[in-house]
Amino acid sequence: MPKRADLSDTFCPVGRSAELLGDRAVLLILRDLFFGRRRFEAIAANTGLGPQLVSARLKLMEREGVVERHAYQERPPRHEYRLTAKGKDLFDVLYAMRNWAERWAYAEGETGAGPAMRYVHRACGTDVGTSTVCPGCGEPLRYGDLKGEPSEALRAEQAARTG
Amino acid sequence: MPKRADLSDTFCPVGRSAELLGDRAVLLILRDLFFGRRRFEAIAANTGLGPQLVSARLKLMEREGVVERHAYQERPPRHEYRLTAKGKDLFDVLYAMRNWAERWAYAEGETGAGPAMRYVHRACGTDVGTSTVCPGCGEPLRYGDLKGEPSEALRAEQAARTG
DNA sequence: CTTGTCACTATGATTATCATAGTTACGATG
DNA sequence: CATCGTAACTATGATAATCATAGTGACAAG
Helix, strand or coil: CCCCCCCCCCCCHHHHHHHHHCEHHHHHHHHHHHCCCCCHHHHHHHHCCCHHHHHHHHHHHHHCCCEEEEEEECCCCEEEEEECHHHHCCHHHHHHHHHHHHHHCCCCCECECCCCEEEEECCCCCECCCCCECCCCCCECCCCCEEEEECHHHHHHHHHHHC | CCCCCCCCCCCCHHHHHHHHHCEHHHHHHHHHHHCCCCCHHHHHHHHCCCHHHHHHHHHHHHHCCCEEEEEEECCCCEEEEEECHHHHCCHHHHHHHHHHHHHHCCCCCECECCCCEEEEECCCCCECCCCCECCCCCCECCCCCEEEEECHHHHHHHHHHHC
8 A cells, every 4th residue: 555644633533533543453452451461462362463563553552652561570571561541541432332343243142141241330330231321320431430241252262362 | 465354253342343443444434424424525535535445445334234325316326325323323432532532632722722623412502522421411422412513623624625 | 401481573475555547427518 | 419527436556554474582491
């Protein structure tokens, strides 16, 4: 491809987000980071992306300020990647994607009974379904408010990928 | 590229969404459709994408059931593209992207005073800022509840692109 | 001193994307 | 009736991103 058009200076907010988020690899890496996977190899294994692509995208995300590279030990040198505040604030986007998929992207009963990924509001214990506001207590849902529990099908799939 | 890994059968909901939404062109086309642009040429002009790419993505989106091709006149044959219910339900994703960008992707005062795109809750007239719940009346915000008003900077940019 | 782990980098084949130009179907203008 | 204009595309060739696979550097353990 010739260099794709740059959207980083458009005044449209969706355009600016699309520069970073309009990329499969970035979305998958973000998903893993939100899920608590911080190490390079773990992300590469679970996403199924090649190490070159993971490396390139993590560098991009670091430049964009959504992740931070952090040494968790010196000898041998080992690093992990953490979401910054700007990165954590992408939770709403990923959660909206999840909600949409749960509503539209599965065949009847494909994940057994219930959603592929169940979320419970920590504060009140309510299963939030696919709402942006807790159906129990009415509070808007933010990053950290929810406890996710993967369905049996999803757990099995992840186990197969990560060995 | 070699054929990229297929995510349409993963059990992860973010993965399933990423298959469609992890693509700049799809996001830009969705943005335009939400904004009321339904004609092929209008979308191509405003997004800046080539007609080949717009054509390919609209076909993909039709296969995925998020848009419908609709003839609005017979002679000469003219078509427009409309969001289906499944497509309209992507509003939360685009809105979350917009909110994130408004909070993080602009330099101080870059769009003048206020956001690049202002949204007002139709039901109560409150400026919703970057919330998912109306700060005035507390209602969750859905597609159709909001009236968008582009900033002067954004209006000028769009006018320049669409001639 | 060989094997193993983590975090990458290098290489080559394949394919998506862009810019530009061309096509089809018609209506309107001169 | 020949040309111009518009909408909605399709065709072509150059360029660049992606994938699979293999390899590197730093260390630790056996």
